[in-house]
Amino acid sequence: MSLLEISGLRVSTATQELVHGIDLTIDKGEWLAVIGESGSGKSVSAFSIADLLPRGLTRTADRLMFDGADLLTLSKAGYRELRGNRIAYVFQDYQQAFSPYYRIGKQLDEVLKAHTDWKPERRREHAAATLERLSLPGDLLHRYPFQVSGGQLQRAALAAAILLDPALIIADEPTTALDAVNASLVLDQLADIQKEKGCSVLFITHNLRLAGKFADTMAIMQDGCVKERGTVSDIFTAPKAAITRNLIAAIPPLRNIPARLPVALEGVA
Amino acid sequence: MVALKKLGEGLVFLWLLTLVAFAVVKLAPGDVVLSMLRIDTVAVTNEQIEALREELGLNMPIWQQYLAYLGSLAHLDFGTSAMTGQPVIAEIGKAFPATLMLAGYALALALILAAILGAVGARFAGRWPDRGVLAFCMLGASIPTFWLALVMLNVFSVRLGVVPSMGMGDGGMILPTVALAFAVAPPYIKILRNSLIESQDLDFVRASRSRGLGEQVIFFRHILRASLIPVVTIAGVSLGSLLGGTVVVEKIFGIPGVGKLMLEALTRRDYAVIQAFIILIGVIVFLINTLVDLSYRWLDPAISLKGKARA
Amino acid sequence: MSPVLEIRDLVKTYGDVRAVDGVSLTVGPGECLGIVGESGSGKSTLARCLLTLERPDSGDVLLEGRSLVGLRGGALKESRQRLQVVFQNPASSFNSKLTMFESLMEPLRIRGDVCPSFVDPGTPREVAVRLLDLVQLPKSVLDRKPGELSGGEKQRVAIARAISVEPTLMVFDEPTASLDVSIQARVLNLLQDLKDRLGISAVFISHDLSAVQFMSERSIVLRGGRIVDEFHRDELFDDGRDSYTRELIRLFED
Amino acid sequence: ACGSGSSDSTADATAADKTLNFVTVYPANTTDAHQVQASFILNSGAVETLVGFDPDTLELYPWLAESWDTDDAQHWTFHLREGVEFHNGEPMTAEKVMASLQDSIDVNPGVAAALTIDSMEVVDEHTLSITTADVYPALISNLVHFNAVITDVDAEGDLPVGTGAFKFDSFDIAGEAVLSRNDSYWDGTAKLDKVVMTANEDSNARVMALQSGDADIIYRPGLESLPTLEADESLTVDTVSGTRVYHLLYNYSGANADLWNNEEFRRGIDALVDRQSIVDTVMGGQATVAYNVFPGDWPFSPETTEHEFGVEAALQHFEAAGLDVADGKVTRDGQPLSLKMATYVARAELPQIAQIVQDQARQVGIDMEIYVAENIDEYLPQGDWDLVTYSLLTISRGDGAFFLNSAFGADAAQNHGRLDDPTLQSMLDAFNKEVDVDSRTEQTREIAEYIDAEAYNSYITVPNESAAFKDTVTGWKTPANEFEFQMITKDLDIN
Amino acid sequence: MKQRILIAIVVVLLVLLAFGPLIAPHDPNLVDLTARLQPPGWEHWFGTDQLGRDVFSRILTGGQTTVGLTVLALAISVVIGVPIGLIAGFRGGRLDWALMRVVDAFMALPEYIVAMIIAGILGAGFGNLVLAIVIVKWVGYARLTRSVVMQEKAKDYLQVSTISGASTFSILRRHMMPHVIGPVLALATLDIGKVILLVASLSYLGLGVQPPAPEWGSMLNEAQTYFVTAPYLMIIPGCAILIVVVAANWLGDQLQQRYATGGARKEDVDVAA
Numbered sequence A: 001m002s003l004l005e006i007s008g009l010r011v012s013t014a015t016q017e018l019v020h021g022i023d024l025t026i027d028k029g030e031w032l033a034v035i036g037e038s039g040s041g042k043s044v045s046a047f048s049i050a051d052l053l054p055r056g057l058t059r060t061a062d063r064l065m066f067d068g069a070d071l072l073t074l075s076k077a078g079y080r081e082l083r084g085n086r087i088a089y090v091f092q093d094y095q096q097a098f099s100p101y102y103r104i105g106k107q108l109d110e111v112l113k114a115h116t117d118w119k120p121e122r123r124r125e126h127a128a129a130t131l132e133r134l135s136l137p138g139d140l141l142h143r144y145p146f147q148v149s150g151g152q153l154q155r156a157a158l159a160a161a162i163l164l165d166p167a168l169i170i171a172d173e174p175t176t177a178l179d180a181v182n183a184s185l186v187l188d189q190l191a192d193i194q195k196e197k198g199c200s201v202l203f204i205t206h207n208l209r210l211a212g213k214f215a216d217t218m219a220i221m222q223d224g225c226v227k228e229r230g231t232v233s234d235i236f237t238a239p240k241a242a243i244t245r246n247l248i249a250a251i252p253p254l255r256n257i258p259a260r261l262p263v264a265l266e267g268v269a
Numbered sequence B: 001m002v003a004l005k006k007l008g009e010g011l012v013f014l015w016l017l018t019l020v021a022f023a024v025v026k027l028a029p030g031d032v033v034l035s036m037l038r039i040d041t042v043a044v045t046n047e048q049i050e051a052l053r054e055e056l057g058l059n060m061p062i063w064q065q066y067l068a069y070l071g072s073l074a075h076l077d078f079g080t081s082a083m084t085g086q087p088v089i090a091e092i093g094k095a096f097p098a099t100l101m102l103a104g105y106a107l108a109l110a111l112i113l114a115a116i117l118g119a120v121g122a123r124f125a126g127r128w129p130d131r132g133v134l135a136f137c138m139l140g141a142s143i144p145t146f147w148l149a150l151v152m153l154n155v156f157s158v159r160l161g162v163v164p165s166m167g168m169g170d171g172g173m174i175l176p177t178v179a180l181a182f183a184v185a186p187p188y189i190k191i192l193r194n195s196l197i198e199s200q201d202l203d204f205v206r207a208s209r210s211r212g213l214g215e216q217v218i219f220f221r222h223i224l225r226a227s228l229i230p231v232v233t234i235a236g237v238s239l240g241s242l243l244g245g246t247v248v249v250e251k252i253f254g255i256p257g258v259g260k261l262m263l264e265a266l267t268r269r270d271y272a273v274i275q276a277f278i279i280l281i282g283v284i285v286f287l288i289n290t291l292v293d294l295s296y297r298w299l300d301p302a303i304s305l306k307g308k309a310r311a
Numbered sequence C: 001m002s003p004v005l006e007i008r009d010l011v012k013t014y015g016d017v018r019a020v021d022g023v024s025l026t027v028g029p030g031e032c033l034g035i036v037g038e039s040g041s042g043k044s045t046l047a048r049c050l051l052t053l054e055r056p057d058s059g060d061v062l063l064e065g066r067s068l069v070g071l072r073g074g075a076l077k078e079s080r081q082r083l084q085v086v087f088q089n090p091a092s093s094f095n096s097k098l099t100m101f102e103s104l105m106e107p108l109r110i111r112g113d114v115c116p117s118f119v120d121p122g123t124p125r126e127v128a129v130r131l132l133d134l135v136q137l138p139k140s141v142l143d144r145k146p147g148e149l150s151g152g153e154k155q156r157v158a159i160a161r162a163i164s165v166e167p168t169l170m171v172f173d174e175p176t177a178s179l180d181v182s183i184q185a186r187v188l189n190l191l192q193d194l195k196d197r198l199g200i201s202a203v204f205i206s207h208d209l210s211a212v213q214f215m216s217e218r219s220i221v222l223r224g225g226r227i228v229d230e231f232h233r234d235e236l237f238d239d240g241r242d243s244y245t246r247e248l249i250r251l252f253e254d
Numbered sequence D: 001a002c003g004s005g006s007s008d009s010t011a012d013a014t015a016a017d018k019t020l021n022f023v024t025v026y027p028a029n030t031t032d033a034h035q036v037q038a039s040f041i042l043n044s045g046a047v048e049t050l051v052g053f054d055p056d057t058l059e060l061y062p063w064l065a066e067s068w069d070t071d072d073a074q075h076w077t078f079h080l081r082e083g084v085e086f087h088n089g090e091p092m093t094a095e096k097v098m099a100s101l102q103d104s105i106d107v108n109p110g111v112a113a114a115l116t117i118d119s120m121e122v123v124d125e126h127t128l129s130i131t132t133a134d135v136y137p138a139l140i141s142n143l144v145h146f147n148a149v150i151t152d153v154d155a156e157g158d159l160p161v162g163t164g165a166f167k168f169d170s171f172d173i174a175g176e177a178v179l180s181r182n183d184s185y186w187d188g189t190a191k192l193d194k195v196v197m198t199a200n201e202d203s204n205a206r207v208m209a210l211q212s213g214d215a216d217i218i219y220r221p222g223l224e225s226l227p228t229l230e231a232d233e234s235l236t237v238d239t240v241s242g243t244r245v246y247h248l249l250y251n252y253s254g255a256n257a258d259l260w261n262n263e264e265f266r267r268g269i270d271a272l273v274d275r276q277s278i279v280d281t282v283m284g285g286q287a288t289v290a291y292n293v294f295p296g297d298w299p300f301s302p303e304t305t306e307h308e309f310g311v312e313a314a315l316q317h318f319e320a321a322g323l324d325v326a327d328g329k330v331t332r333d334g335q336p337l338s339l340k341m342a343t344y345v346a347r348a349e350l351p352q353i354a355q356i357v358q359d360q361a362r363q364v365g366i367d368m369e370i371y372v373a374e375n376i377d378e379y380l381p382q383g384d385w386d387l388v389t390y391s392l393l394t395i396s397r398g399d400g401a402f403f404l405n406s407a408f409g410a411d412a413a414q415n416h417g418r419l420d421d422p423t424l425q426s427m428l429d430a431f432n433k434e435v436d437v438d439s440r441t442e443q444t445r446e447i448a449e450y451i452d453a454e455a456y457n458s459y460i461t462v463p464n465e466s467a468a469f470k471d472t473v474t475g476w477k478t479p480a481n482e483f484e485f486q487m488i489t490k491d492l493d494i495n
Numbered sequence E: 001m002k003q004r005i006l007i008a009i010v011v012v013l014l015v016l017l018a019f020g021p022l023i024a025p026h027d028p029n030l031v032d033l034t035a036r037l038q039p040p041g042w043e044h045w046f047g048t049d050q051l052g053r054d055v056f057s058r059i060l061t062g063g064q065t066t067v068g069l070t071v072l073a074l075a076i077s078v079v080i081g082v083p084i085g086l087i088a089g090f091r092g093g094r095l096d097w098a099l100m101r102v103v104d105a106f107m108a109l110p111e112y113i114v115a116m117i118i119a120g121i122l123g124a125g126f127g128n129l130v131l132a133i134v135i136v137k138w139v140g141y142a143r144l145t146r147s148v149v150m151q152e153k154a155k156d157y158l159q160v161s162t163i164s165g166a167s168t169f170s171i172l173r174r175h176m177m178p179h180v181i182g183p184v185l186a187l188a189t190l191d192i193g194k195v196i197l198l199v200a201s202l203s204y205l206g207l208g209v210q211p212p213a214p215e216w217g218s219m220l221n222e223a224q225t226y227f228v229t230a231p232y233l234m235i236i237p238g239c240a241i242l243i244v245v246v247a248a249n250w251l252g253d254q255l256q257q258r259y260a261t262g263g264a265r266k267e268d269v270d271v272a273a
């Protein structure tokens, strides 16, 4: 049964269409990786799901259903209720994941306060427990964002996302700002949670290696269109679209190192 | 550690200030002697002028004068006003409340204006209310304060007679306050407006929105907080135009403040007063800047804690 | 053969942080040494020390047997000119107000050189075009400002700029970290080509084990400012690797 | 219920309380009457001097001193008025007067220089003997100085404790001074109950205060506002001729000393001064034309001889001075003349007068560069100027001594042109030793005539002094200058 | 469209400033005592002043003094401030610390007050006025330049240049100057307005340019006495100042928007101003 159903989604500015009617579905418990080069429209598509498009961008769609509810007709309050509670986001820039002026604990608390009527005591316990689940030290709650290392902060952002056990986590390039070592750590943890909670993940990246490692299914985007869609194993073994083949070839291997990496289209960078 | 460094910087600054105060006066032509001898009503000879100069120590070598000056400053002795024979401290102390009141009222009014107009500008960014706000800022930044004050005086006091022209009680402060606030407010309005607009697109504001926080929480806790930092920054800087403005406004409206005292001291070459004035202003500015610094620390914890975080 | 670069017991601290904590290594002629490590492990600090951009607290850096530490004035300038570097962030590697031509030709201009030996001589503009050729860029790039080029293109100009003066030693500090995988592949290929063709000695820094593995025969692993492991390309999967290296391998294995 | 002056019923008192609001020009900068820079305290009517100065006759009269005598103008005996009390009830004794004068001398170098007192001695309760450093007939006149007022220096508190018809209730130098009637005044009691006195240097502000009803009397309304005020039915503008003369000083020791030492040249410049125009325009008609040091009909005023005015007359003088005159332009060695004229803004009309003179000079080909000095008395001693518009009280405290000594003494501070004429100096020396009042008057006139004959300065105009007040005010007398008179007097009343 | 109108206004103003004395219908210094204080009319568009001089002509010629003085003072400030900022920002360390303390000391005293004290003590006059302005203004340029340099210094291309053997001087000239020029120009344009206001204020306090030279500030000062009877004497120079300052501020805003993003942080320009 599908959790999120998108069909014919278009995003445009006043002058130009950025996303040209894409279709995507995510089943409950599915981890979908959306791959594509920079500027292919991954982020704006993801933002349009929970009505978070920046000013000046508008979305239209034939169908936009989340867990049986029609998002196209949902009220502002409905969206507010949805965000952070049922659909959670993790963005790329960990530095900006939290307001620099308040301690992390305070900001997690704000989220809980917005969506529950729990007592402060319970909220505090829950926040601490969530951090622990991500193997983050408990004193993180009392620190300001800039007092925390990059990997930890990105995991704290993940904590903010999973606080209320959302049905869908949208992770928009959550690791590009991290080094390879920390990136893997964060994704490992996201994978653990997904397994444990059975939530769905919409994972946006342009790193095919990571997608292959963590996702069940993949969609490859280029120029505002989905070029290919399938299970991870299908795509790695039998890529159909040229863009897919290029991306796969570009990953340097650890063994049997070639003299050159295969690059499909010379002269374009 | 930080406090110690601040203290050190403060002392260096204070010393520089004494140097400036002393130098300004020594570089100046003329001295207080003519005024002390009342030459516009008493016939005196150049011989008498020289004698008084000698007596006042004005003919000592410059460095001796500076040391003597530093020495008396160390005892918090700012000297005696040659005009009145009163301790300078007392003179300034008497004039200070009026200036403080004027500056305080004007600043308060400017901040209220800034809060309202800044919010309006940001809320309607790009549309006509915003343009109106920007035009107001442009106008406010371009009108000579004293000119505005005189025009207002003419219109409201002389022609309409709705407010008194001078004096401090009974609404006498209305025109001076408004004139001064008009000059001081524009940078606040503009900065607040701009940073409100900019903050709305900050990533962490977006992140908060994605977590389903209410718009009010986002505005008051996250956007406003970020916008206050530049406002506080210019608070330190606009102090200058505020104090400068008070001098002019005090003169026009006959408000017996520090500015008026300084103007009088300037014409009478009452250098002890001018020196004390320089040091007073310097210290005020230093205090305000320290306050601004502290409020940064409160507004942006990163500033106070970053050092610690790294160490 | 004597090493091109030798670092002995290098220590650099910032306040309480020991960013580089007693590192010794050598780079032979024509060799490309890989350095892997996570963020904050001291890779860039090490690079800046050997580039003479930072004065180490102790230890020595020898370029072709001559110490770089403590050089000043003309001697420093002369030694520096035998080093070149390509940084991680292509956006900040160029002065946004200058054209690519001006930026590209700056090192040559300062040296007063007419032309590197590996391209045909000509006017500065012709030389610039030939250098761009080497990194597979069209000459139209020359008159543009950095803002009008993509990250990958800028990075390739940066590489052309670095090799133009035929340095004795090149330092690549995460040259592909901010690029897309497909562009990264292109840049890595290019570096590999140039290195082979010109026989330059190099230090290649990255947090991406697979990129280091691709570029370098021999690599070291840095952690907390110390070398925790050192291996030849073929020895990566050998037993007895340091536990941290094994952790890295796990992250990069498919 | 309202019989005699005393009113015990408070309700009655408030109803009958006569309060007058007076706005003068310069505020006091201290409450110390011996140090204050402006004459605010003297003007307030709270204090008095030993010798008074009559605004009508410009003659000295006995005030707190009933009489004085001296044989040699060096040893003086002052007989003090009896039955005078300070505001705090202390009797005014020779002891107190001596202490007061001593304080003035100690804290105020100007008073010390003006009085040149060598020693003082109490002879009896009401007799004080004073010895001056030298023969000094000008002592009497200088006792009128506003810093030489007699106060009780032993009195507590900051308020000046004098002997006047009013006493200070409160005195905020920055704000207002509130005075109330001194019921035990020696010269009868005042008509007003209360006076609120403030100062404002901005003439617009003063005028506005009067127009808005905040003030009952204002001193020195701005010239340009006089027509408006005069047109107002409910207001009176009172104008008297002042004792200040605007004039041109020449630099006898500067770069162009040769020109200025040439009498014909001076006469030429003098002929370029369009006095009548200046009076009509710059002075707004509120002034009289002056040709000599002491214009008017004071005892020592010389006979007025009008000076010729006009380009023609000027050119004749220039030619006589040995300069080349052709086509209505004057040149020296083929070069046009160029002079530097200093002026200053403290008296707003002076720069305008300078501009008018400049404009006239241009017509004869003389280029005058105007320099506006911030502090003219500091600028002039530097010597880098040719002529300057200047202003001084010439008839000060009933005597020409101040002006003549100040402006023509060889070493005098305000002899800015460093004029050194032995004839004039010996006349001045003789005058300074002359004790006899009539002879002094005679000599003053002679000196003035001599200065006029030599055209040493060019006297231009005597500005009027004026005050404006509501019609309800009576007993106001506009003083000829602000330095030498009480303005609030016992005769002042408001209905 | 609106942009174009504003540009046209600026151009007209510049033309009026440049050729004002030529356009002026009367001799601005010609005293005509028979035509004093005439209100604006056909013969004298802006009326005449207390000495019967033509106000229109004085406004036209006066602009050159006012704006010329301002531009001269700012040019000197730039020439002093920019090199100091360059060196302080680039060298860093103790030199920077010392220079910045000096700058702090200058900044600590509000510019209005410092200018008043200097002009008040030295006396009125063109030279002293320029000096007073330079003393309060150079600091802003030093600060701004320094902040631009500090920001650029963090970028890798400087390290590349250093390694390539570029001298400090050539780095400052070739790499830093292009970044500095824009923001400095923007600040200077904004300062034109501020300095004109400062000059006017000083003139109001009697510390301005000397008569009879027509200068807007001193015209205001002279007009003060006639404020009630001949308000146009005050209104007209006031409006002239207002228009020029608005134009300069607008131009400065434009330049600043253009350069602030590329160069210094926006607040820096605002703050330094």
Ligand SMILES: Nc1ncnc2c1ncn2[C@@H]1O[C@H](COP(=O)(O)OP(=O)(O)OP(=O)(O)O)[C@@H](O)[C@H]1O
Pocket (backbone or CB within 6 Å): A013, A018, A036, A037, A038, A039, A040, A041, A042, A043, A044, A045, A054, A055, A056, A057, A173, A206
């Ligand atoms: N607010 C906006 N206004 C106008 N155009 C926009 C806006 N946001 C994004 N775009 C444009 O829309 C296109 C898609 O942008 P998007 O951010 O979705 O790309 P992306 O696939 O997420 O790329 P990246 O990997 O760089 O994040 C781009 O061409 C971008 O320039």
Ligand SMILES: Nc1ncnc2c1ncn2[C@@H]1O[C@H](COP(=O)(O)OP(=O)(O)OP(=O)(O)O)[C@@H](O)[C@H]1O
Pocket (backbone or CB within 6 Å): A179, C014, C017, C018, C019, C037, C038, C039, C040, C041, C042, C043, C044, C045, C046, C207
């Ligand atoms: N200028 C500096 N001042 C203070 N500390 C510094 C400075 N430069 C680096 N450090 C510290 O030194 C350590 C090593 O930093 P370095 O930049 O060399 O790491 P790196 O391995 O290059 O990391 P990355 O992969 O993030 O570039 C870090 O802890 C860093 O915080």
Ligand SMILES: [Mg+2]
Pocket (backbone or CB within 6 Å): A042, A043, A044, A172, A173
């Ligand atoms: Mg994106």
Ligand SMILES: [Mg+2]
Pocket (backbone or CB within 6 Å): C043, C044, C045, C173
């Ligand atoms: Mg690094």
